[in-house]
Amino acid sequence: MSSQQISVTSLPVVSRSTSAQEIVSLSDQAGAVIIRNFMTAEQVVQINKELDEPLALLEAGSKHEHPLVAEFHGYQTKRLTNLITHSQTFREEILDDELFHEIGQVLYASESGDWWLTTAQLIEIGPGNKAQMLHRDMAQYHPFVAMNKDAPRAITNLMLALTDFTEENGATRLIPGSQHWDDFEDVGSPEMTIPAELKVGDAVLFGGKVVHGGGANVTTDQYRRGLTIPLQASILTPEEAYPLIVPLEVVRTLSPRVQKIIGFRSQYPNASPGLWQHNYADLADYLKL
Numbered sequence: 001m002s003s004q005q006i007s008v009t010s011l012p013v014v015s016r017s018t019s020a021q022e023i024v025s026l027s028d029q030a031g032a033v034i035i036r037n038f039m040t041a042e043q044v045v046q047i048n049k050e051l052d053e054p055l056a057l058l059e060a061g062s063k064h065e066h067p068l069v070a071e072f073h074g075y076q077t078k079r080l081t082n083l084i085t086h087s088q089t090f091r092e093e094i095l096d097d098e099l100f101h102e103i104g105q106v107l108y109a110s111e112s113g114d115w116w117l118t119t120a121q122l123i124e125i126g127p128g129n130k131a132q133m134l135h136r137d138m139a140q141y142h143p144f145v146a147m148n149k150d151a152p153r154a155i156t157n158l159m160l161a162l163t164d165f166t167e168e169n170g171a172t173r174l175i176p177g178s179q180h181w182d183d184f185e186d187v188g189s190p191e192m193t194i195p196a197e198l199k200v201g202d203a204v205l206f207g208g209k210v211v212h213g214g215g216a217n218v219t220t221d222q223y224r225r226g227l228t229i230p231l232q233a234s235i236l237t238p239e240e241a242y243p244l245i246v247p248l249e250v251v252r253t254l255s256p257r258v259q260k261i262i263g264f265r266s267q268y269p270n271a272s273p274g275l276w277q278h279n280y281a282d283l284a285d286y287l288k289l
């Protein structure tokens with residue numbers, strides 16, 4: 001059997017009442033799992049309302065100096081970062097969601113020990129945007145690529161749909177089974193991908209070893225809006241430097257576990273006396289949280 005043979009042609013689908021253990025194990029086996037109604041209809045309305053204005057102020061396309069990164073970001077795509085500051089509903093409800101934290105625990109407790117947030121970002125793929133280049137999210141922790149399927153679990157993406165995700169409007173496309181390939185320099189080809197079609201409010205969880213990319217938006221008038229909130233082992237550097245970005249007065253209003261995943265409390269990876277500390281004590285003491 002070729003290492004590239006596709007083992008799954010549709011993604012498993014679960015509900016919020018499925019255990020985190022089961023959700024993670026389905027995601028590991030298939031590459032990704034769809035969680036129906038991860039957000040309530042009210043949360044979707046509120047988050048969209050809170051993000052409409054900052055999103056309107058953003059131009060589509062990326063200002064990144066490196067052309068390949070700009071292409072990766074998408075010429076007709078808007079990426080709004082720092083959602084923690086922008087949206088109260090997001091920071092108080094989504095980031096404090098019980099299932100989200102249980103999934104983080106199941107993903108990281110045994111191997112790395114602790115986890116935090118990579119980024120919290122809105123990705124709106126506009127009409128005419130071509131398909132994003134296929135990639136594995138773990139590739140940004142480059143030494144892991146050579147370890148292929150045996151690399152430690154570095155990053156796991158949770159994408160939440162703020163509009164329906166359809167094949168036409170740019171639903172994320174994935175290659176189920178690519179997490180098990182022998183050679184991670186190989187990112188397969190678009191024909192091997194399947195779309196993660198979501199209804200508004202649904203989520204898709206996929207591991208950092210799974211080849212994927214945002215789909216092409218072939219509509220003339222639809223904007224595919226999603227949130228990406230990847231969870232990563234806290235032995236690795238996140239994309240967004242929250243402690244330098246999110247105002248402390250906002251952080252004081254959040255629950256301890258949310259403060260921790262955005263870097264305002266110390267991290268305790270397995271076998272470590274503690275990382276991200278002040279004076280060998282928890283950062284929360286220093287910040288008086």
Ligand SMILES: O=C(O)CCC(=O)C(=O)O
Pocket residue numbers: 123132137170171172173212213214215
């Ligand atoms: O927008 C999407 O569907 C996927 C985006 C993505 O994979 C990424 O930016 O790493």
Ligand SMILES: [Fe+2]
Pocket residue numbers: 135136137212213
């Ligand atoms: Fe990605």
